[in-house]
Amino acid sequence: MNVLKDKKAWFIFIAPALLFYLGTVFVPIIQSLNYGFQDWNGIKDAEYIGLGNYTRMFQDPYFWNSVQNNLVYVVIVVLMQVFIGLFFALLLSYVKKGAGIFRTLYYLPAVVVTVAIAQMFRNFYSLQPLGLLNMFLDWIGLGYLQTAWLSNPHTALIAVSLPEGWRFTGMYMVIFYAALIAIPKEIEEAATIDGVNGWQLIRHIKLPSIKHVLSLALIMCTTGALRGFDIPYIIGVPGSTTELVTTYMYKKAFATNQFGYGSSIAVFIVIESLIAVLIIRSIFNSRKGEA
Amino acid sequence: MPSKKKALSFLLYFIVIAILIVQIYPVVWLMLSSFKSSIELTTKPFSMPTSWSLDNYGAVFRDSALLLYIKNTAIVTFSCLLLIVFLSSTAGFALVKMNFKLNSKLLLFFTVGIMIPIQVTLIPLFIMYKDFGLLNSYLALILPQVGFALPLSILVFTSFYSYVPNELIEAAVIDGCNIYQVFYKIISPLTVNTTITVASINFVLIWNDFIFSNTFTNDKQYKTISVGLQEFIGAFGATDWGQTFAAISISIIPIIIIYLFLNKYLMAGVSDGAVKG
Numbered sequence: 001m002n003v004l005k006d007k008k009a010w011f012i013f014i015a016p017a018l019l020f021y022l023g024t025v026f027v028p029i030i031q032s033l034n035y036g037f038q039d040w041n042g043i044k045d046a047e048y049i050g051l052g053n054y055t056r057m058f059q060d061p062y063f064w065n066s067v068q069n070n071l072v073y074v075v076i077v078v079l080m081q082v083f084i085g086l087f088f089a090l091l092l093s094y095v096k097k098g099a100g101i102f103r104t105l106y107y108l109p110a111v112v113v114t115v116a117i118a119q120m121f122r123n124f125y126s127l128q129p130l131g132l133l134n135m136f137l138d139w140i141g142l143g144y145l146q147t148a149w150l151s152n153p154h155t156a157l158i159a160v161s162l163p164e165g166w167r168f169t170g171m172y173m174v175i176f177y178a179a180l181i182a183i184p185k186e187i188e189e190a191a192t193i194d195g196v197n198g199w200q201l202i203r204h205i206k207l208p209s210i211k212h213v214l215s216l217a218l219i220m221c222t223t224g225a226l227r228g229f230d231i232p233y234i235i236g237v238p239g240s241t242t243e244l245v246t247t248y249m250y251k252k253a254f255a256t257n258q259f260g261y262g263s264s265i266a267v268f269i270v271i272e273s274l275i276a277v278l279i280i281r282s283i284f285n286s287r288k289g290e291a
Numbered sequence: 292m293p294s295k296k297k298a299l300s301f302l303l304y305f306i307v308i309a310i311l312i313v314q315i316y317p318v319v320w321l322m323l324s325s326f327k328s329s330i331e332l333t334t335k336p337f338s339m340p341t342s343w344s345l346d347n348y349g350a351v352f353r354d355s356a357l358l359l360y361i362k363n364t365a366i367v368t369f370s371c372l373l374l375i376v377f378l379s380s381t382a383g384f385a386l387v388k389m390n391f392k393l394n395s396k397l398l399l400f401f402t403v404g405i406m407i408p409i410q411v412t413l414i415p416l417f418i419m420y421k422d423f424g425l426l427n428s429y430l431a432l433i434l435p436q437v438g439f440a441l442p443l444s445i446l447v448f449t450s451f452y453s454y455v456p457n458e459l460i461e462a463a464v465i466d467g468c469n470i471y472q473v474f475y476k477i478i479s480p481l482t483v484n485t486t487i488t489v490a491s492i493n494f495v496l497i498w499n500d501f502i503f504s505n506t507f508t509n510d511k512q513y514k515t516i517s518v519g520l521q522e523f524i525g526a527f528g529a530t531d532w533g534q535t536f537a538a539i540s541i542s543i544i545p546i547i548i549i550y551l552f553l554n555k556y557l558m559a560g561v562s563d564g565a566v567k568g
Contacts, residue, residue: 004389004460009470013385014397017378017441024438025404028412028419035414042418088310094303102307104554106314107561111495111550115520116539120321123532132320135336170314171561178562227408230501234521246410253414254506266411273408 035263042259053264065240066248073161073244077225080165082217085172093180106170118234121163125149156241160232172217179210215284223273245269325536332533347537357538360519367429368497371436372490375444380482383448384474404442413506420507427510436497444489451485488560491553498546516542
């Protein structure tokens with residue numbers, strides 16, 4: 001059909017989207033790479049300093065501290081979203097009546113405005129005035145555990161990680177649930193006839209069947225946590241206990257106008273995410289080899 | 292055996308409901324608290340409000356610009372949705388249904404965008420907007436949201452188009468339609484569900500955006516809920532939680548209502564995206 005080879009029409013259909021994408025995603029990335037090699041505060045003339053920002057970054061203890069915090073953040077968020085999400089999904093896949101309602105309501109936290117969640121948790125964690133969590137501890141007789149969760153350096157990082165984990169657990173549950181109920185019933189039935197018990201069914205039939213979804217979710221969740229920003233930025237404490245790579249980059253760029261240095265940290269986030277994707281992919285691919 | 296099965300099923304529902312409480316109790320608690328006086332808030336935090344006072348809500352509407360922030364958020368969100376649906380449905384159509392060698396490479400180029408962290412574009416966009424005088428404008432919020440929404444949205448549309456039989460297009464062409472009419476009269480009406488799916492996924496993401504709003508606006512006139520809510524809370528000090536909760540409730544009730552109406556489509560987008568991808 002000639003109409004489907006109409007070059008002009010093709011261009012008219014694609015060009016607007018491509019322009020938006022180039023202008024707001026692609027060009028800025030190239031510029032970020034470029035700024036990363038410059039010493040620039042946005043006002044005086046930019047000066048090319050080669051890898052200067054990167055050497056500075058690798059010698060910057062605050063930067064390394066933020067990388068470390070970010071790893072803890074990733075672990076907590078991934079554990080909650082992928083593992084608890086998977087557990088919820090497995091449970092829900094056995095529910096016959098009302099699964100749809102549970103699914104809808106589990107997902108609810110994911111649509112609530114992040115700032116609202118952040119402020120809500122700030123209240124829960126508060127010691128002065130007494131927040132929900134501390135009241136609850138008192139109520140169940142663990143009052144001696146009360147603390148100002150966000151400003152106590154031992155708990156602050158965990159305290160900023162939990163809301164993020166909590167709010168998207170339902171989203172990952174929805175993804176896993178959809179994958180689980182898409183497994184053909186015949187496979188399960190055949191396995192049950194062969195005498196496979198419930199746990200074996202999960203371990204050897206269900207989980208392997210949704211492996212590609214698991215790996216995709218793990219990638220989404222890990223890269224999401226590596227670029228985690230909102231909640232730690234909003235309720236994190238001044239100082240370094242809750243500093244993540246993104247919040248550090250943001251402060252360097254927009255609070256101290258170190259656009260060059262900020263850009264090199266931003267480039268680090270991209271590279272770090274790519275490495276994470278490659279690692280997760282290779283883990284899942286090697287598992288495929290074993291089976 | 293039946294009684295054992297019954298017990299198991301009871302246990303299952305018990306756990307599922309317990310999880311549900313953990314998932315939504317914080318939000319319910321917050322909304323209930325917004326009706327309490329500050330004294331009641333601290334003395335009876337877990338009980339139902341005794342008088343269902345609307346004082347907190349009155350104070351929010353009287354003393355804050357929350358309605359303005361909601362209006363701004365709505366303007367930005369709906370402009371974005373219009374653009375996203377228009378751009379991704381047309382581009383997706385050309386990428387799937389039209390015959391060009393470049394198509395697969397372009398699709399890949401678009402989808403790579405899913406992996407790009409938005410933070411990497413903040414500094415260049417900020418500088419670009421500053422140079423063009425776009426900081427503190429709706430446009431500064433709309434442009435990047437649309438750009439970043441395109442990869443996923445195009446992907447959702449292309450997966451729908453790949454199920455549309457070519458015969459349908461052929462028949463329309465024989466009937467005398469040109470390519471634009473094929474798209475506008477034949478294909479678009481079929482994409483209603485996909486359009487709602489794309490719109491609802493992006494609605495949640497854009498309505499909730501914090502980082503773009505926080506970076507590109509500081510003028511009250513253009514603040515969105517995310518940034519406005521934060522400033523609002525600061526302005527009253529951390530102690531007036533009643534008003535804070537009322538403000539939060541006002542800002543999350545619309546999105547929860549819309550979510551409950553559209554959740555079928557949102558679920559379709561979220562789960563299909565991952566299961567098929």
